[in-house]
Amino acid sequence: MRSDHHIVVLGAGYTGMFSAIRLAHRTRRLGVRITLVNPSSRFVERLRMHQVAAGQRLAEHRIPDLLAGTGVAFVEGTATALDPVARQVVVDGAGTLAYDTLVYALGSSTDTGLVPGADLHAFTLNSPEVAGRFAARLAEVAQAGGAVTVCGGGLTGIEAATEIAESHPGLRVTLVSLDEPAAMMGGKARAYLQRALERLGVTVKAGARVVKVLPDAVELEGGELVHSDACLWTTGVKVAPLAGEAGIAVDDRGRVLVDATLRSISHPEVHAVGDAAAVRMPWGVIHGTCQSGLPTAQYTADAIARRLRGRPVRPFRFGYFHQPVSLGRRDAVIQFTHADDIPARWHLTGRAAVAYKELVSGSPLLTYRLSKRMNVTTIVSKGGRALQQAAL
Structure with a gap:
């Protein structure tokens, strides 16, 4: 590995932010450079956008503040073109960024x-x-x-x-x-x-x-x-067209097709995470949620760090755990699930569910803060019996 290995992370949503911060911690002794690119310097808590829509004021979080102390460079701008052969990204207002490894975390929108x-x-x-x-x-x-x-x-x-x-x-x-x-x-x-x-x-x-x-x-x-x-x-999902336009292999929805280690099947120096990736488990393709996105970011940061050290990487494994939904500020319901997202017998309601949902909504920011100093896991389930049975 060259000492000037450059990792570029596109997108500073839940998954891109976690990828960048965890990468900084996992590669701090390797001498790599990490750059995070995002159109805005504001970090958006997508899990709370319904509160904003209802007229509530939320705390504002700035991306440079969340990155403070990590050594990650932040570039504010929109990625407008990607050349996976030359390994370059064109960023509006910031010119061209060359990369050795790219983490594609552009997410999705309605x-x-x-x-x-x-x-x-x-x-x-x-x-x-x-x-x-x-x-x-x-x-x-x-x-x-x-x-x-x-x-x-x-x-x-x-x-x-x-x-x-x-x-x-x-x-x-x-x-x-x-x-x-x-x-x-x-x-x-x-x-x-x-x-x-x-x-x-x-x-x-x-x-x-x-x-x-x-x-x-x-x-x-x-x-x-x-x-x-x-x-x-609030219905219907689309992903950024950048990967498909660049000739990276994508599915019919524009998500990057990845192998078992979340690398692009056409350009292995590109790692895709969260909603931008078509991640297949034995029971099917994972649907985009923060619950599944953060584990892909954690796994990808660890996988990149292991490869830079010349170590083997095991396949990504993930299982769902819950379906949390708030019902206003004073009520909620949590449906616990099997690893393949099929409802289990247990559910939680009322005040306990409100506290649970608030913990879920606030957990990414806490995870970012802790991840500057330690390895914090966001993978609650790796699939277990459901994954094994689906593989039969």
Whole structure:
């Protein structure tokens, strides 16, 4: 290994930030250089964007402050082009960065291009700025006693709908979902969640497909119009096109195809983590969550450090553990799962679930602070019996 080995990490979300900080700790005696690239110097807590959308003020965290003491260089700018042959990244406003190893952690965002009008008339939780604009609109709608529609019955949509309803009790909040809300949870957890939605006055339209978003309504399949003074879009995911445009092998969703050690199958000097990677376990491809993203970042930092030392690397192994969802600030439900994300028998509700969810939401920042001095694990399960059985 050359003493000037340069590692570039693209993206400072949950996974990119953890990759950079853990890499700095694991390679501190190897003389490598690490550069973290991100469009903004603000670290975004994606797990809390529904709170911003509801009008709550959150603590602001700056990326240079989180990196302080690690030796990681921060470059503020957007990666606009990638040349995996020359091993270079073009960063808007910062020129060209050469790398020996690249950690691709550009993440994902909500896709508003799936339904006509969503890109024009719906808000998302893709950034604090957009969520903040929705919060400003929400305040106007609440003052007039208007109606808000949340599209998407996954955990993000549920958290947003309940947070909005609790923060603005005079609003008429409708949750539109193609399936039953939180369909991935067990029956008891779903029943508890449904009671919470009813208690908060959220109207649920399950089994409804949105076909168009209008300035003042959401049109459902069949022609029904749901009046909406403000629409929040939380369904559909897209990833950055940079890897695919550069000729790196990607799947049909644009995620980097990786081997068992999370290296690109076409360009092994590129490591992909989090939502940007198509990570396959024996039961299927991991879906993007912070729960799965942080372990990929931890593993990748350790794998890179081991390779730089000439040591072997074992395949990545991961199993799910829970499905946590907040229901406003005073309620929550936690569905515990098997490693393949199938609901287990156990779930947690009420105040204990609120404390649990808050611990989950705050854990990344604590992990970053501790990881400057020690190796902190974020892998709760490596798959266990579920992984072994799926491999048979």
